Amino acid sequence: MPNQVKSRDKNCTIDRFGDHGGFFDKVVRPMLQQGHEGELCLWLREMSLLRTFTNCPQEDCNGRNLTWRPARIIDKYKWTCTCCKKVQPIRDHSFFMSIKCDLKMCLQIILAWCQAIPSDITANDLGIKEHVVKKVYERCGKVVEAYVTRHSEEWILGGPGSIIIVDEFPGGYMSENSLDNTNCRKRNNNSHTILCIAEANLTTIHPAVPPRMWLHMIDANPVPTKIDRNDTTKSKCGMVEEALSEINQHVLPGSYVVANGRARCCNYESVKELKQYAALSVEYLQKFDSSNRNKFANTLETIWQTGIDVCEEVQDATRSFGQNILATYLWRQRFAISPFQSILTHIVEYYRFT
Template structure:
């Protein structure tokens, strides 16, 4: 018994060394190729630099720079910043009532069950589109911890897209854009009737897709249509008489996200954004896919093949959304749009995400 007690400190030391080695290995797992994370953040993740890290988190508005005692008898007194023997190494403490408060209070990091160093690495991993299971394995974290950080990053990206629609305005004078819908339209070679698809899958979503045609991969705007489509009746007189708000919703999105004097290529297959419907928008010059197909050499589908190439990344996202609930689908869509706009390199994605986290968790 005495031997076991005597050996316990030695075993604890070995465990600490093992943990330290694992953390050191984890620090080398992720990087951004000499970018912001490697140059600015990584040095602060070394052991003994916790004070420097917390000062930087304050400067970035990722944790509070000042905090007040919630105890009513203290009348909102400022809390003092104290060193503490806890995972974050610091806490807030009231000089009057000695009440303690986490430095994570009201921040992105609240209730994330890992240290701040690991959390920053998980954010970088999300920015690099590394699967949660891979990140958890590399950093020796529980899957649920990584998933929680990923979910918060996705929520931040979704909020940014909603609050800043001006970041996704496409086109301009003499620029060519393509407007279509998924499923259906000309985004894929095989036409999909959404009324049939909805019978097989209650989660099937109609997605308005807008893409600039001047680069691959193209800049896009994707919008999940809220209105429910009506089935097309055999009586042609029905067309255009009742649109259930679907077309109006699509036209409103197009006006909001496409600059005037743009060329728009549309088709007659689409339910919410057909060539015929877009004729109402006099600020654009609308061209039909069917007309352009006539310019293809006989027996060739050059235009449709080009459209499939342009829509490739958009189709992948739309297909993923089809099997999701509405809220999950919106999250997938917003994350894709955010990464398209801000994730061109790992370094820039990480910097933008930190800034957008600070905006989302703005302290009052």
């Protein structure tokens, strides 16, 4: 009786996760039903999420191809050498390797990660240990961080006539009522300075539609680099040079770039040196704002609404985990329309079989 209850509960979880008629519901869900394990494994092989072939590692077998065979194990199949009888798991060197749940469950956890469902809720809904969910979530994070790093050119903002806002966190004007508040969050030795670049149309800002962004954790030292005494050129600190380089890489020429005088790494005086942009200062634009309406201040607050939440989360993380948080946010924003299908494609790229 306990086994029957467990089986019934497991089948119920399949209907609990979905993507509103998207790729998961149309393609994957039918293969999660009991009795469709062979179809699911064939599909995973066709998608290159599992190996389509592999060779026997035994030297005496001279690289003989292993045979795909049914087995009475959790994955229902195994690789077997017809010569030496050596067996290899079908998950070897794949995303699913050492994940302590079946492949059906793995796919549902990946979908939950795409939907930003907390790990404890996913674990409870699926009836599995939370550490299993966290392991899948961690791997998804590594996959998307690698993708953002390799394909940063996909986050190009602006263009002729476009408005770009640049700021830094903590600091700048990226906090509630910060245009009128000089006591904004203070930096400390553990703070992670984040360059924030947002593409915005100041006349059509809507809280439900977050602006496209690029977020970059500054790596350079805020102290200016030493220069030769005979060098008469004006020196910049490393973080300013790094910030300007990021702006140059991710903002197209001809854009209007709005900066402020408070930020250290991307203040107006530094940004206006980039001649391919038309630089405007927040302080200058603020003069045209009605004193009793604060429309411009409210617009900036709306633009940075989602960015602030992410940057706040990063402050409480290690540097490496903070970079992963930023990459995950950028990836989810970029692939919001079809996240599940996209993450599977990027898993294949990350775990490319050789």
